[in-house]
Each structure stands twice: as C-alpha cells, then as structure tokens.
Amino acid sequence: MLKEFQKKSLENESILPSIILEEVEKISKLKNIREKKKSELIETLEGIYLENSFEPGEAIGIIAAQSLSEPATQMTMRTYHFAGSAGLQVTLGLPRLIEIFDSRKEPATPIMTVYFKKEFNNEKDVENFAKKIKEKKLRNLLDSVSLDLTNKKIQIKLKKIKESEKNETIEKIKEKIKKINIKVREDNISIEPENHELSIRDLQRLKKKILDLTVSGVNKIINVVVIKEGNDWIVKTFGSNLSHILKMDEVDYSKSYTNNLHEIQEVLGIEAAREALIKEIRETMSQQGLNVDERHIMLIADIMVFTGEIRAVGRYGVAGMKSSVLTKAGFEETTKHLVRASVRNEEDNFKGIFENVMINQQVPVGTGMFDLVAKIGED
Amino acid sequence: MADVFIDGRFVGQAKEPEKMIEFLREKRRAGKIPDQVNFSYLDYLNEIRVVTDEGRVRRPLIIIENGKPKLTQEHIEKIQKGEIMWHDLINNGIIEYLDTEEEENALVALRSENLTKEHTHLELDPLVIFGISTSFVPFPEFDRGDRVNFGSKMVGQSIGLYSTNFLRRVDTKSNILVYPQKSLVKTHIDDVLHSENHPGGQNIVIAVMSFKCFNIEDAIIMNKSSVERGLFWSYLFRTYEAEEKKYMGGQEDIIGIPEPGVKGYAGEEAYKHLPEDGIINPEIHLTDEQIIVGKTSPLRFLGSLDQFITDLENIRETSVKLRHGEEGIVDRVFITESADGNKLVKVVVRDLKRPEIGDKFASRHGQKGVIGLIIPEEDLPFTEDGVIPDIIFNPHSIPSRMTIGKLLEIIGGKVCALNGKRSSNPAFHPTPEKDFVEALEKNGFKGDGKEALYDADTGEKYTQDVFMGNVFYQKLDHLVSNKIHARSRGPITLLTKQPTEGKSKRGGLRLGEMEKDCLIAHGASLLLKERFDVDRTTLPVCAECGLPAFHDKVKDKKFCPVCGESKIVEVEMAYAFKLLLDELKSMLIYPKIITKEE
C-alpha cells in the first residue's frame, strides 16, 4: 500500500480515492475555490486520509469485533427499556443488536417511517393516509361467526358499521374467494360453498381463510401512528411493507424507511441495505449511550453484505464462509466439518489466524505478517 | 354433584361439596383425620381434592372462628410457662397446616387488627415469610429486597463458631472465629436458635466516612491496633488422613519413616521432624509441603520381571504432606482404627488467619467489602472521648443501595453499647427510631448519630461531623491467604503436556480465548506464539504419506510405519495438535501433513 502511495506521489498524483477527488472538484466548482486553495485542501485531505488508514498487518477484523462486543457486554448488564416513540414498542438494545447480526428475515418489531411529498405534508392528508393503509381483516369487523354443519354454511354477524363499508366488505369477499354463494340479510351474512361435498375440515379451512381476509389497507401494516417531527408530518407503522408503500402517490420515497433490512435489500438493493445496516447498528448502540467508531461498523457491514445479500455473523453466515477446515471445525459443529473435509479431500493451507494458533505457528498478523529476506550477492 | 379425588384418583361424587369440605375439616381439627391431610374444593372445576401424599409445601396458620382467632392470650401464657407445646396447638385444632391447594380456599389475614368475618385464617406473624438466614438481618423492611437477599447469603458464609465441640471433631476443613460475639442488635431468630452459642461475627465501631482514598469501591479500612488485639482472628483447621491399607497378596501400607532406597525417597532432611513412629507430634510448626505422616505403599501391579527386584525397590513413598502453599501448627493427632480394622491416623493442622488486605467482610445488610488498608490507630481519627473506629466504611456505598437498615443498626448498636443491653429488631417489629434518638441524647450524644472527629495527622477537628456507631460485622470465608496463587514453572499434565489447572495442583493461569484475541489485536504474533509454546514438540513426519513417523533412538534411524524407510521431515507443532491428529485418525479421518521443500 505504502509503495502505491509513493508511486502515486512520485507521479504527482493524489493518493486520495477518486470519489473524494470528484467531491473536491464538485465543491470547488460550487464554492468558486481557486486552484491554489484547492491544492491546499487536497493536501489536508491527504493528511487526514493517511492518518485514518490502518497500517499493513493491523488486525482490523478482531479490533472491530472487540470494539462492538465490549460495549455489547455492557448492554447485557443494563438494557434500558424505554417505550418507543409515540406508543410503538420497538426492540432495542442487545436483543435488537443480536437480531441485526443474526440477519433475521423478519425483525421482532418491524417499523416503517413514512415521509410525505410536499403537497401531502399536512395533518388532514396524512391522517387519511394512515387510515387508508392500516390493514383491516374481516376478523376485526365481526361480532360472531358460526358453522352450520348440517347445511354446510358459514354464518357471519357483522359489527355495526357504515353501510358503505359493509358493501365494500362483501365485495371483497366475493372478489377474493371463489365458488361461494353469499346471502345478506341486514348484518348477517351467510356463506355457502358451491361444492356441497366439502368435509367439515375443509369448511373449517374456508372459515379461517375468510376471517384472515384483508378487507382494506396494506398487507402486514398492523398499526399506524401519526406524529409531527419538526415541520414534517410522518407516519410510523408497526409492520412493514416497503414495496407497496413506496409506490403510493403521497409518499416521499426518497426519505421513507423501514427497519427490515432484508426488505430494503429486496426493494432498494444491497448498497441501500448496507447503509441501513450501518445506520441500524449505530443507532442501536447510541440509544444505549454507547458510541462505536463508524469504521468498525462499516467493516462489519461490508463483510456481511459483500456477497450481494445480507449474511448473518455466525455459523451459516460469515464464519461458515471461512476457507480453513480447522477454523470452521474449531468454531462450531466440529465433527460435521471434519467429516465433510475428509470426504471431499479438502486442504488447509494455514493462511488464517485461528488455524495457526492451533498448531502454534506464527500468526499472520502484525509482526508475524512479514518475513525478512536477505538478498545474498546483491548490494 | 362434585367429583371427589384422593391423591388424583377418582373415588366418587359429593352432593354438597361445600358441606362435605366443612365436615372433613372439622374432623381434621378434632383429630379424627390426620393433620397432614389437606382438602380443597375447586369451584371452577367442581372438584374436591383430598391429598395425603408427600412433597407438598405446607405452612402453619392460626384458625379463625367467628372472626376471632382460636389462639388466645391464655394459650400464649401457657406456652411461655412451658405447660403446652406447639404440637398441642395442632392437636387441639388451634393451628393447622395448609398446602398450596387448600390455601386457595382460605382467606388469610396478615395481622389480627385487619381481621373481618370473611377471614378463615390468621398469619402467625408477618415475619414468617423469611427463612432462617434472612431472619438474621435486623430491620430488613428498611433495606431493599435484593440487599436482604444478599445479606442472608452472606450470613451463610460468615466465619463463626459453627459447633461448640469443634475441638473433638475432625472436619476436613473448618473455620473458627477466635473471639466471636453475640450481636448487639439481634432479631427473634437469635432467641429461637440460641445463636449466642454459635455467633457469626463481632460488634465493631464503625465510622461512615472516606479516608485517604483507601476505601473506594466498597473497600473498608481496618484499625491495625484492633486487629492486634484480636479483632476477627480466625483459625483454619484442616484434617489430614493416613490409613494402613491392606492389599491382596498380604501386602500392606506401613506408617513410619521410609527407609532410604524406597522409590520416591525424599531425603533424610524431609523426615527429620518426625518422631520414630513416623507420625508428627502436636504443636510442631509445618511449612510448605512438609511431611505429616510418613508412609510407604507396595507397588501395585507386579510385572513378571519385578519379582526379581529387591524388596526396597518394590516399595514407594506415599507420605501425607501439608497442602501446597499452606502452613500451620499441628493441633491434634488421633490414632484409631478404620472400619476395616486398619490403623488410621488423623492429624488436624491449625493455622491462624489474622485479617489482612483483601480479606472479605460484610454487615448483615448485603454490604460486603474487602480490606483496602490496615492502619495503626494513632493514624486514625478519634472522637472527643477517644473512641477510635475499628472499620471505616465509605458513605458512597449507601445511596445507590439504599440500605437504611444498616444505618438504623449503627444507631441501634450505639444505643445498645451505651445502655449495656441488646435490642431486638426483627422484621416488621422494629424499635422506633425515636427511641434510639432519645436514648442517644440522654447519654449526651447527638440524636442523629453523628460525632465530631479529630484528624490524627494534625489534631484538628474535621469540619464535618461523622456518622459513627456500633454494628455487627462478619468475616466471610473468602480469605486472600487461601486464594493467592501464582506460578512461573510447574507441573504439566501427562496427556496434553500443558500446565495443570487449579491452585492445589500448582496450576498455571489460563490465557484464554479472549486474551488470545487481545494479543492478535495488538499484532503481537511472536509473543502469542511464545505464550502458547509450553507444549511445543518436534515431530518426525513422513514426507510421502504425511503421517507422524518414528525415531528409533537405539539405531538412530527414522522410519515411517506405513512407507518404511522414506524421507522424514522434522515438523514443529503444538503437542495438542498432534493429539488432534491422533484423534482424527481414530475417527478414520486421514490427516495428511503436506510438507514443503526447504
């Protein structure tokens, strides 16, 4: 790396990455900075860049792991349980951190924060929007439900709701469930399957299907809260459905956010997921009053996402991807890895840290990373 | 109609379950049904359950009839005179034991003043919710619950007089406090258990103040002069055993000084302090691993050649030695016979443990701390009367833990010391604070327990008054002298060639996984290698098949058990890794070591 720097500086080229140079270019154009000032700026940036880059051989992975796990042990000892903002209970502290690193498909408390376009950023529109997206199942509109086993019918009694809502509901049932006859008398709905040969179990299944029918709102959005944050009206939802919400007209898709990382990866891509991962880790830590250097979090996030999808830190994720047989066997599921390696005739070339500790050889980090080579016969 | 079950078995039905239950209970109280049987009516299941089996948790309660407890003042007086006993109360249906199920049918009043007509039972006293060791804590209702719990745990660890006949006992290990005292502030349990016969601590004068930074983080400062006068001295008694065991073939152990030439003979010097019979005399001072009882044993498994070896070489030294790192004086020697009729020697060694820096002490309120400094009394602050504290306790230990009970005990102890009378303060029956304050003021002290202290260095009065009083402290069985341990070189285990574990085996201190990670994080890879170097071995490895090879030292020839004579390479590795390779081979996994050309 140092050699590269030297080469670059010899060729009078900056050592800064091109992204930063472009940024400097952009800013100097914007702020009308003169050429002399600009080179001064680049020089300062180079200083900062060198100061912040690690030295060759530094065990950054272990340092990052320690920098996160030490405060995490602090967290086990004192996890504050404070209620989430505006009545939504959010998983915080250690449980959330474990959830992130385990890369669960669905967080325990999926929360979406929805922002709005300028024209809809007012109380009335946002309230209407919140009402619109809240998922309503038929189950929530019922007074009672019963099975008429002799006539093979399902009897439903609705709660007292508006006539329009009632009609909408019936339309939804007709639309979603095929092969049934519906009779409506005031608040009573009787549903009769066309096929009279249905067994009782099938009838039960049908009943469940009808009860779980989404009558209105967005799937998975269980609860909604409207809050005002500064000048913005925002909606916080319990339950997350990013792809659906982002498509809606009122929503400012550039700001809206969910804490379901896998959803972000699917909808917005892996780079967005990486950003969100870093943000989630950082915020979980700082909520507990713990501050970790951003670069440690970035390194861990990079390791977790570099394959193109979010992998967990652990047996099936990051640790399971290691190349050394002995390292994998030493971590978890010893016999499984050893047997697999023997069946596949795998080779361990002792390039990593753990396997070299096992055989008590020089570990290829820090001082052990380099060999002295004497060139005999040269001067 | 309610179903009736006895011990879970259906036996029949009852037309009027409530009446039936009442009838059964009456019979039990009258003594017609054994008092261990419990009846319960579960109305939500419409079931009567009769239980007679073992393993139920039951508790005594006073029976209430017509809103009045059956236990009267008359009974109490009779008990005090010794005319009736506890079991008489049960037999006469005054007190009964309820199990968890029958408790559901009862309405229990906590105190007699809140009795109503609906109540069926009355608690004996609110304080019965506490167990034995928790009951030792005075003023527990003024402490936070967790502190009372800690306090009761530490009562169990305190060094005291565990038994009055300890001089006749041969416990493997026991601690005895040299000058035990009964506590000034006591509770009801002290009277019930006669704890004056086996007290667990001493009453000390405490000053609640910080002092020269040596009592930070719960540490306490102890008065050296008090220690020299005998404060918290204790004896550690340890019993060593030697038995003349008999083996098959008429061989036996022999207790006595081993003859020179015996396998493992320790040299003449090692047996010099032993009398002729090889059993040590009382009052001899022993130090590191000195022999207590000389003993020899026959070699166990005789091979075919061993028969031709002379008698002496067939015997090995198996003397009983003082434990590593301990010292002491021989206290008592017992010579008897074991159950098998063998000669049995038991030797009790005593060691005086005086308080030293690091020893652990605690009051009864979950306030534990180690000694941070032992300082002569001339350097400690004193009051107008010349009272010098035994222990200086840091006030920072109070606010976060909220052990107000300890503060009350300090004031209460001070009053007791002034009046020459013990004061009883069990749970929920405390002496009012007002009484303490009045008593202090009557004796010419400030009512809040504070006193003016004078700086021993300058003789000047401190600008602030200091809270002082008497409190019961316990020495806990966590003494540094029993725990201190270090090693530079020492024994290794045969199997792994790594250091042994544990203090008694002179073990090493593990540099664990996380410590290893720290060395890596620092990039100190050579230090890491050196630290894990204890089991380093050089292994001859066959360059062809990659399996460990042999080195025949007689012929000075290296060969491979698989390939025969082939190219052998020396490979340096951890012995533990060689073991792993062996284990893999036993699992039918072939670990091939691929060697590089030099």
Ligand SMILES: [Zn+2]
């Ligand atoms: Zn070979």
